[in-house]
Amino acid sequence: MSEIALFGNPNTGKTSLFNHLTGSYEYVGNWTGVTVEKKVGLLRDKKNHLIDLPGIYSLKPLSSDEDVATLFLLNEKFSKILNIIDASQLERNLHLTIQLLEFAKPMIIGLNMIDVSNQRGIKINETKLSELLGVSIFPIVARSGKGCKELLNSLDSNTSKNIESFKIDYGSILENKIEELSKLLPSNLNISKRWLAIQYFEGNEQVKKYLQSFIPENCLQEIYLDTEKQLITTEALSSLTKFIHNKRHQHIKKITSQILVKTKTTKPTFTDRLDNIVTNKVLGIPIFLTLLYITFMLTFDWLGFPLADILDGFISGPLTNWIMALLGLIGASAFLESLVIDGIIAGVGGVLVFVPQIFILFFAISLLEDSGYMARVAMVMDKLMEKVGLNGKAFIPMIIGFGCNVPGVMAARTIEQPKERLLTTLLTPFMSCSARLPVYALFVGAFFVKYQAFVVLSLYVLGIVIALILARIFSSVLLKNETSVFIIELPPYRVPQIRTLFRSTWDKGKGFIRKAGTIIFAGSVLIWLLSYSGPSGFDVPMNESFLAMIGGIIAPLFTPLGFGTWQAGAGLLTGFLAKEVIISTMSIIYFVPEANLQAFMATQFTPLSAFSFMVFVLLYVPCLATVVVIQKELNSKKWMAFSVFISFFIAYVLSFLIYQGGKLIGF
């Protein structure tokens, strides 16, 4: 079995094609950079693997998701390249194609969106294009899967050969230098030397690092500067990068002049008409806020809440009764019965109740991503983000972070400017992820029945406000010497396909269910065991259990915040594993008949201390998975520790102010 690498510009339908060719799923992103990792799928004919790489404009990386593609070419083994090209943006796409052709591996091209380009009055002579580039070309419509079968069959055939024939003449000066550099490289390299040389001259940092393992740095530098000097004096150009780009551009123009036929002039598209409304000067921001509000109300109030209620009724009613009956039937011991009912059902069930709400939220986020609206949000919010030293693109990781902080942190990779990326990574965990939602739901249900939605909304807003304030402080104090930049492509709107949307939602949501079966299950058993046993043996009163002892040790720390009980302490401690575990712990600790739960909690919390507790849970530390991903993304233990420390500090100070301040004004 061999590996085929899928390359293409962002927003060309690359992920749709991947799904059609492999059948295994992976979500479709409409904003630049949803596919941030190397993903592998088995082709439908089960003969080869297809590797999905991040969408890139050029092999010369600008952001860290683009590094992935270049590093792949330099270091990985694969047999063939599949290049997807957006027919309606042919010129731009061909820049990448040429760089891939220069890599000189077998290659096949999928010419996508021929339907769109036809609508826009562009006809492409595919046979001629194939002739000019020297590779086979298959017209496809990736969204519907049209033409994908033929493409799949050709991927398997071994007819495709290395393309040695393709060559752009970069002019005698550069060609000589390419030759000179190639001669310095060892003869047994299995990467095209010409490609390495061209990429180096273009300014590809990853290729430069690679070359440094063969050629001394000063020698490399010398060739580069000498070439640039010669070209600047003879060609009157500002840089080598630009020179190479221009040469390619001329070549592309020559190609397109032979294969493009414009059939009619274009009229305003659906995208133009929709953009007139949603990016309208006056309406843009209100429309975005309204959409967020609708999402929020759907999740909590209109749809999510009643569904969660039904599920809760089922788990604590019929399901518990059935399991009790079953346990009675097999004559289970009191220990086992307590473990199952008080531990597992209370702990895992307490979290599973929130599955409907979490799926609604993920559905809404998928809808924003797949439609192409996300890029508009970045544009609409850019001015606000600029004020705090970030750019509009940073808003996207934050919105994704509302679903789960882990993909949110990873989405920060598409930000070009290193400083802004660092800040976005550090601040995304302040977005209230769906795992924190169960905690709010339990507390607002007990203390703020009348103002449920309002109280929860205030927590979401608080997370955003804190993140923005911190961004402002960090960008002006810690990292002040870099300018902020913003540039984003606004892809055409696409009506999301229902099937894609559901699978995308499922893909995001299944992690939550998996967590319920693993971490939360294990955590529930452990917590129950700690609450069931104590120094004096098993089946002790809860207050004399090990759990009470452990929670009691850290409880005094939280007394000034209004929740210095061992129950709260134990919940917060276990909540580091995953925020939902807080609710598992509380469900186990407060396991009392439904009717008494609220009365019981009222003995432990006042409305004020309950709010202070929720604020603390919102901010205190990112969960274990998020901390790990922050460390990986920033490649720095220092910043990871900083992230944990700063969030705990802010949570503590803010909860303290809320509780003590609230008491002063008489709550």
Place this chain on the structure above:
Amino acid sequence: MVLTDLKQGDTAIITDLSKVNILVQQRLMHMGMIEGVQVVTKRSMPFGGPLFLESHGQNISIRRNEASRIRVEQL
């Protein structure tokens, strides 16, 4: 004149990009926006927010301060 001098809906040809931030310049290049290419200002975001530009059928957005460093010739 520079790009920010254009009114909504005006078309112009880019004549000089060299003063633009290098990261933005390279991205613009990736998206095919180089000297000699036509560009239309479609609208701008409120409170001095970014510009919404169109160039041969693709839409992009850049900040006003970067746009003011792009020299253009109105058509």
